[in-house]
Amino acid sequence: MTYTQLPDEMPTELLDALERHDLRDAQHLLGRRPPHLIADDLARMDAVDAVVAFRLLGKDQAIEVFEELAPVDQQAMLMGLRDTAFRDLVENLDPDDRVRMLREAPAKVVRRVLAGLSAHERRMTAALLGYPEGSVGRCMTPEVVPLEVDVTVGQSLDRVRLRGADAETVYTLPVVDRGRRLTGVVALRDLVLSSPDDALADHVVTDALRVHAAEPAEDAARLMRETNVLALPVVDSEERLVGLLTIDDAVEVIEEADTEDVARQSGSAPWTGHYMAATVWQLARYRIVWLLFLLLAATLTVTVTEAFESTLDKVTQLAMFIPLLIGTGGNAGAQAATAAVRALAVGEVRVFDLPAVVWRECRSGLVLGAMLAGLAMVLGTLFVGVHIAVVVGVALVIICGWAATVGGAMPLLAKRLNIDPAVVSAPMVTTLVDATGLVIYFLTARVVLGI
Amino acid sequence: MTYTQLPDEMPTELLDALERHDLRDAQHLLGRRPPHLIADDLARMDAVDAVVAFRLLGKDQAIEVFEELAPVDQQAMLMGLRDTAFRDLVENLDPDDRVRMLREAPAKVVRRVLAGLSAHERRMTAALLGYPEGSVGRCMTPEVVPLEVDVTVGQSLDRVRLRGADAETVYTLPVVDRGRRLTGVVALRDLVLSSPDDALADHVVTDALRVHAAEPAEDAARLMRETNVLALPVVDSEERLVGLLTIDDAVEVIEEADTEDVARQSGSAPWTGHYMAATVWQLARYRIVWLLFLLLAATLTVTVTEAFESTLDKVTQLAMFIPLLIGTGGNAGAQAATAAVRALAVGEVRVFDLPAVVWRECRSGLVLGAMLAGLAMVLGTLFVGVHIAVVVGVALVIICGWAATVGGAMPLLAKRLNIDPAVVSAPMVTTLVDATGLVIYFLTARVVLGI
Numbered sequence: 001m002t003y004t005q006l007p008d009e010m011p012t013e014l015l016d017a018l019e020r021h022d023l024r025d026a027q028h029l030l031g032r033r034p035p036h037l038i039a040d041d042l043a044r045m046d047a048v049d050a051v052v053a054f055r056l057l058g059k060d061q062a063i064e065v066f067e068e069l070a071p072v073d074q075q076a077m078l079m080g081l082r083d084t085a086f087r088d089l090v091e092n093l094d095p096d097d098r099v100r101m102l103r104e105a106p107a108k109v110v111r112r113v114l115a116g117l118s119a120h121e122r123r124m125t126a127a128l129l130g131y132p133e134g135s136v137g138r139c140m141t142p143e144v145v146p147l148e149v150d151v152t153v154g155q156s157l158d159r160v161r162l163r164g165a166d167a168e169t170v171y172t173l174p175v176v177d178r179g180r181r182l183t184g185v186v187a188l189r190d191l192v193l194s195s196p197d198d199a200l201a202d203h204v205v206t207d208a209l210r211v212h213a214a215e216p217a218e219d220a221a222r223l224m225r226e227t228n229v230l231a232l233p234v235v236d237s238e239e240r241l242v243g244l245l246t247i248d249d250a251v252e253v254i255e256e257a258d259t260e261d262v263a264r265q266s267g268s269a270p271w272t273g274h275y276m277a278a279t280v281w282q283l284a285r286y287r288i289v290w291l292l293f294l295l296l297a298a299t300l301t302v303t304v305t306e307a308f309e310s311t312l313d314k315v316t317q318l319a320m321f322i323p324l325l326i327g328t329g330g331n332a333g334a335q336a337a338t339a340a341v342r343a344l345a346v347g348e349v350r351v352f353d354l355p356a357v358v359w360r361e362c363r364s365g366l367v368l369g370a371m372l373a374g375l376a377m378v379l380g381t382l383f384v385g386v387h388i389a390v391v392v393g394v395a396l397v398i399i400c401g402w403a404a405t406v407g408g409a410m411p412l413l414a415k416r417l418n419i420d421p422a423v424v425s426a427p428m429v430t431t432l433v434d435a436t437g438l439v440i441y442f443l444t445a446r447v448v449l450g451i
Numbered sequence: 452m453t454y455t456q457l458p459d460e461m462p463t464e465l466l467d468a469l470e471r472h473d474l475r476d477a478q479h480l481l482g483r484r485p486p487h488l489i490a491d492d493l494a495r496m497d498a499v500d501a502v503v504a505f506r507l508l509g510k511d512q513a514i515e516v517f518e519e520l521a522p523v524d525q526q527a528m529l530m531g532l533r534d535t536a537f538r539d540l541v542e543n544l545d546p547d548d549r550v551r552m553l554r555e556a557p558a559k560v561v562r563r564v565l566a567g568l569s570a571h572e573r574r575m576t577a578a579l580l581g582y583p584e585g586s587v588g589r590c591m592t593p594e595v596v597p598l599e600v601d602v603t604v605g606q607s608l609d610r611v612r613l614r615g616a617d618a619e620t621v622y623t624l625p626v627v628d629r630g631r632r633l634t635g636v637v638a639l640r641d642l643v644l645s646s647p648d649d650a651l652a653d654h655v656v657t658d659a660l661r662v663h664a665a666e667p668a669e670d671a672a673r674l675m676r677e678t679n680v681l682a683l684p685v686v687d688s689e690e691r692l693v694g695l696l697t698i699d700d701a702v703e704v705i706e707e708a709d710t711e712d713v714a715r716q717s718g719s720a721p722w723t724g725h726y727m728a729a730t731v732w733q734l735a736r737y738r739i740v741w742l743l744f745l746l747l748a749a750t751l752t753v754t755v756t757e758a759f760e761s762t763l764d765k766v767t768q769l770a771m772f773i774p775l776l777i778g779t780g781g782n783a784g785a786q787a788a789t790a791a792v793r794a795l796a797v798g799e800v801r802v803f804d805l806p807a808v809v810w811r812e813c814r815s816g817l818v819l820g821a822m823l824a825g826l827a828m829v830l831g832t833l834f835v836g837v838h839i840a841v842v843v844g845v846a847l848v849i850i851c852g853w854a855a856t857v858g859g860a861m862p863l864l865a866k867r868l869n870i871d872p873a874v875v876s877a878p879m880v881t882t883l884v885d886a887t888g889l890v891i892y893f894l895t896a897r898v899v900l901g902i
Contacts, residue, residue, distance in 0.1 A: 247681070
């Protein structure tokens, strides 16, 4: 079963079987489909069908499929299950997956989940839920195998054999002192490749990076990506080991943060579920706030045009170039804003880089404006004559320089003010640049045409 | 050394030491700074200073820092090294890191690198370079420890001990038959937790996913993210094992693909280096193509406005709402386009979803347009009177429905035509919607105002 040979689309036999309510046949077909594809199938079905199909899955398969669903879809699925199935599923999830599922869940769902758990699982889950939303503590695994530093490699391996079955990973093993304070980490690979009689202490990496449970998960995940580690030990404020952040959870944190950034940059609130699972109303709700705000901001352009009505009345042809000029300014601003937001996200640019960013974006905007002005003046001369062409050309240079400067600066300013830089989205920069671009255009026209 | 305690900015003492040419002091300070931060420092320095600082690093540290650099920066750094240092560094890189560095490198750099390698490393590197750019083969590691299926767990562990030191990972072990054809994989964890006398065959996962070396690396990386595996076995067209794709490389592939998508969506060619390492000219070069294209496309708006000049002459006030209308249409289109590109990238939407996507985006666009029209008509009445307000309101509903439909459909159409969906960027949708939006606006005006 190679990746390329997997059918993306839900096999029609399976859909047929579900439609015919031939549950045995459907069950058989589902059994042969990989969990991550079933999860995608479920997200695309309507809620009732999805629950029916989900109930047909074998116990282990159900857990694997469930873990692949988005939290909103998980909650919907869970509410459709009968009590025993509900408890079975919830009890068998890893604590971090359980906490992920409960994100933004209504209080009554949280209570029902916690009530159904065994005492041990409930304690672990409650501990993770105690950390702030979006923190490392919320997505780490508390099920680790801590080693003590004053033993041999062989003794450590014995301990891994004894306790490893319950742990989420045994490839990165945290090493602690008697007070459970983190000393360092050791890789299982080193243990396996060393002599059993070696002292563990000789293999412990004591300057290994660690993170605090209350730190933002996204920062920790990007750090893991940059340093290529498979798991990062997590400590509390007293440097005591509380868990491990594993690479699969880190990858998910990064993917979610990127999806959120992308949505914000286009002026949408982030929708965390599966795209095909969102209803039309949900799509509209996530987008309307920004559109309304931007529409209000766009009334600035109405005011500006009104203020220059006399100029426009004298040379109506100026109106012909309004969309082109503000469109180009918006594009130049959006390019700079997008580059700055991404560079901030991956850590290539930081807040103290503001002057450097403004300086380089301003210059590159002017360079771009000059290049564009050449083309625009040729086009303008062809369409309406050389005078207006000069106005358009001059205005383009100034508008592009200004737009790139604003686009580059705003995400960094937002970050300094502790606002998500992606919120200072391309449409916001575009709308701001629209109004100011018009002012630049009309003022240029007055000066060049002497009106 | 906890993450939060690490200084982001290059310590001033270090900068001072470099400036004073106090190399011993600088060397001492560099020794205490983590590699991923040094890599960031180097990308921000000018080329000559960066080479000076890089030469001060210890051998192991130099390799770690080098691996964190972007390929363009790596090539620049390499060309600044003396022959022995050059050969040392290149020989000690992992084959996949070496191949990554050579991406888009000039032929003379590739030749110099290959010439400096030992026969063994050269053979491995040449094999990876034989796969197409962007394929799995280019970023997999060929240094694996294949196990044979008809041995015991204990014998397998012995083999890992013997051969594991050279392998990039030993946590996922591919299992092959006598013809080196892939049978399945086994996790080191299972080997460690099992009895040494167990047959290996009992622990092999035979239905494990695998990828072909010629497949796109991004697809394989997303598959790893979805299925939470640490390494994916890579086979050739005869199902023979050729390597492993490890999670750290997969994460990098995803991050690069996302950065590329983000750049493309804002109408930039993707710049693969560090943002702060790009010169103003490079920034401009990566952005100018789209801006020129969009400017040309924007002349459509000039033509449209010209065609409706008589309408505009009769009611000059119509010009006041041009920026607002096309801006809003552009925003609605950009939201839909961005959502569709992202959903395609993470695999939530596929080409065959086109009718479903068009249907939901069209409806959500109309819903959004109706909401916005309410606000716009109030504003319009206040600014210019009820007649033009009605024109603006009606036009908004149609424009938003149309913009969302175009925005949702174009990325999927592009994908069907094998064009990168991100190229059908927000600015491209915006520009298209600008011109068509104007036609909608003027036609609505003619009908409603009876001119």
